[in-house]
Amino acid sequence: MESFCVKAPAKINLFLHIINREERGYHLIESLVVFAKLSNFLEIKVGEKNFRYDNSTVEFVNSEFRINYRYNTITRAVSLLLRHAPVRTKVTVKVVKNVPIAAGFGSGSSDAGAVIRMLGELWNIDRQFLNDIALSVGADVPASIDSKPVFVRGVGEELCPIKQCSLPTSLVLVKPKKKFLNTSEVFSKYKEDFSQPIKWSDNTEENLLELLKETKNDLQEAAISLVPEIQNVISTLESQEGSILSRMSGSGVGCFGMFDSEESAKAAAANIKKEYPEWWVCDTELMV
Structure with a gap:
């Protein structure tokens, strides 16, 4: 079983504008999204699946609120990523929560983005597939794959990376x-x-x-x-x-x-x- 440690940094919307609403009811937004050094820490273990167990398990540490261990941003991301795994695989994730949830700081979105980034690289998954998976998990997740300053439009799928961020830090x-x-x-x-x-x-x-x-x-x-x-x-x-x-x-x-x-x-x-x-x-x- 392989083990990886990754960071999931806090996401901050420096501004958020509602610019329209599409026919399906989703609001269209534009936002300048940045990430902070404050991070959750994820230990991701990847190994061959034992048929007696689920495809993925998640453990949360330090969370202020109780999180559904079977249905959350990480398990949703993993279940979609496993379709692209080279072999039948089990993924176990342990999350140390330093970024508070339900705060607008993208704690769950960044967790999912970190998992998508790591497993995408491990399994050499095409970036467009990763973006599609991220958006299906949540509107903030596509921007959280790279965790770099980005201007976001649409429902979260239109990304314009900031080449040089000149803001106070x-x-x-x-x-x-x-x-x-x-x-x-x-x-x-x-x-x-x-x-x-x-x-x-x-x-x-x-x-x-x-x-x-x-x-x-x-x-x-x-x-x-x-x-x-x-x-x-x-x-x-x-x-x-x-x-x-x-x-x-x-x-x-x-x-x-x-x-x-x-x-x-x-x-x-x-x-x-x-x-x-x-x-x-x-x-x-x-x-x-």
Whole structure:
């Protein structure tokens, strides 16, 4: 049996615009997605299948909420990938959860992306197949295969990699503990007009921070109506010295603050932990 250790970094939507809705009911979005050094750690074991057991098993460690061990992003990804395995195979995954779930930080999506990336390389699976598998698992998963800065459109399938990310790299991530949001519920609460699509080009990358300040998370108001504490998180991040930008990430209760230096981020995290010990708080850096 072969064993592999891989990282699944936290995903952050620096902005998220709802630009349309297709006939099937899926919302079409555009988002600038980046990844942080804060990561889940996955131990993936691959070996010949014993017919007495399931194709895959998953064990989660440190998770704040209970996760369905038989039906989750990893087991869905593995079941689809096994169709391309060269022999009858069993995959076992142990996940140490450092990225909180149901926070908008892509904890489950990044886990699936890491598994798809690793098994795709191991079994030499065509990249288009990997992208299709990722999208069938979840809208955030295609971007999470490579875990690099990317501009995303559609339902998550249109990816435009960022060649040179010029953004400040110091972040503080905050999530109120024991609070979570259901993605479908947040989208159902969204009643605003659709945002105008951004005219994205290579030149856009040169002024990402200026672009960010002109964008927003269209789901933020809907989420705050469901969990008002989100507004307090954002306001607290904005009040810290060195704060550049703060908002909600994705459709979860988690928020990020971008800071002008590592020192400012660490000081902000310490201040927030002291003032709100009931919140999960982490200072980290962007992967660029």
